[in-house]
Structures are given as structure tokens and as C-alpha cells.
Amino acid sequence: MNDHISSSLDSQGISLPSSATESDNLVPGRPDNSALFLQDLVLDSLDVEHFLNDLARFAVRYLSEPDREVLCGVTLLRPRHAETVASSSEAALTLDEIQYSFGDGPCLTAARTQEMVHVRDTRTDERWPEYFTAIAEHSILSILGVPIPLEGEADCALNLYSSTANAFTSEATHAAGVFAHEASSSLRLAVRIAHLSDKQTHLNAALESRTIIDLAAGIIMGQNKCSQAAAIKILKSASNGRNMKLRDIAARVVSSVSDQTPTTHFD
Secondary structure (H helix, E strand, C coil), X not given: CCHHHHHHHHHCCCCCCXXXXXXXXXXXXXXXXXXXXXXXXXXXXXXXXXXXXXXXXXXXXXXXXXXXXXXXXXXXEXXXXXXXXXXXXXXXXXXXXXXXXXXXXXXXXXXXXXXXXXXXXXXXXXCCHHHHHHCHHHCCCEEEEEECCCCCCXXXXXXXEEXXXXXXXXXXHHHHHHHHHHHHHHHHHHHHHHHHHHHHXXXXXXXXXXXXXXXXXXXXHHXXXXXXXXXXXXXXXXXXXXXXXXXXXXXXXXXXXXXXXXXCCCC
């Protein structure tokens, strides 16, 4: 592997485990060590976006050659989420963001169709003329969009860019396909963890709202000598009358008798 690429990757905080530090053990088509390393990335990542950025930087090391360094971005289209942009560098991020601004392009197509998209020369390819014109000043001449299969979890693709025309040979496209296949298991795990985290966050928010509403209802019950059902009805009436969320009305009631923010105890 290219020493410049290795140094760049190391400077960004991505270091290979001892079992994958030898270049002859980390080459396209040899999934052993890279698959293990990708699994480690999931465990070390704070969230999906963090994992994807590490994945993009690792892809650069995996797929670049001494005479052909690639840029890499990652497109992740999750249900009810906007596309996630991850990148190996600011240059890759810029190229992805330009593509998103058009709403279409080789990498978005690869993510949506789950089919590899190969642009051999942006100067002669006629599929996305406006996008190719927009990135002309960035000296990108070939692009490879490589789908990462996630089996319904989301739509995802690697976005590979090169400043050389016809940079992605049959060997390079095969290597990219192998890498995407290796990455799919780790990314599925990262996405599922993110789904669980989202659900936990929403559950905690719901419980906290319920706590505030119940406290407010208790205060109204004490003040009006009424039932819980009647207190909730009073809160809902105030919510509708003032066009405010029920939780916000409840919070006002609670703050009227205490200057401390109520907390939900899960123990």
C-alpha cells in the first residue's frame, strides 16, 4: 500500500490492528483481516456516522494503489432519515454534496438500485451532464458507485473518485465489490445498533413526557380536588386552547410549584 495513504490514514486516527499491518495481508480480494478490522470499527464507533467516516478512510487504504489514490465517500439512505454523508476527505465530501444538490448521480443511483455504476470518463459520459459539469473544476475524471448490500436495513453505496480517466480497471472494480461485500455485515450491525439507540432515545423521551404530565395532573388534582381523568382533561383543554403541546402545558404547571426540572427515574 501507498506510504502516503498509510500516513494520511494514521494521522486521522485510523490505525490497523497488528494482524493487518503487513501490506501483503491487506490486499483486494483477501477479506480475512479487513473483515475483522471492520468489525472492530463498529465496536469503536460512537454512531453510524462515525463508523461510516472510518469506513470511507479505510476504503481509501484498501482500494488505492501506489499510482492511483482514490477518494471515497459513503451514501447511506435510511428510512425516515436524510442521506448520510461520510467521506475520507474534504474533497470527497464536496463531491458527494454536489451530487446531492442535483438529487441524482452515479453514487446515488448505485445506492438506490443496488447495482454498480461505472463512469469511465466524466468528459464523455452522457448520463449526468449537469453533475459532471459541476465537478469538472475538481479534476475528477472517473467515478465508481459500489452498492453495499444491507438486506432492507437501508440503501448504501461507496462513492469512489479518481482524477485519472479509466482508473477503475476490472481488477479495481472487483476489489471494490469484494470490499463492499465485506463491509455489508459490519454496516448492517452498525445500522441495527443505531435503530436500537433511536428507539431507546424515543422511549426515554416518551417516559420523560409522561412523568411531567403525571406530575402536572397530580398538582391539578390537589388544587381542584378532582380525579386524575378530570385533571388530564383540564390539561388537554388548556393544550388545545393555547395551541401548545400537552407536555409544554404540563411543564408550566409543574414549574409553577417548583423551580427544579423534574426527572424520570428508571431504577
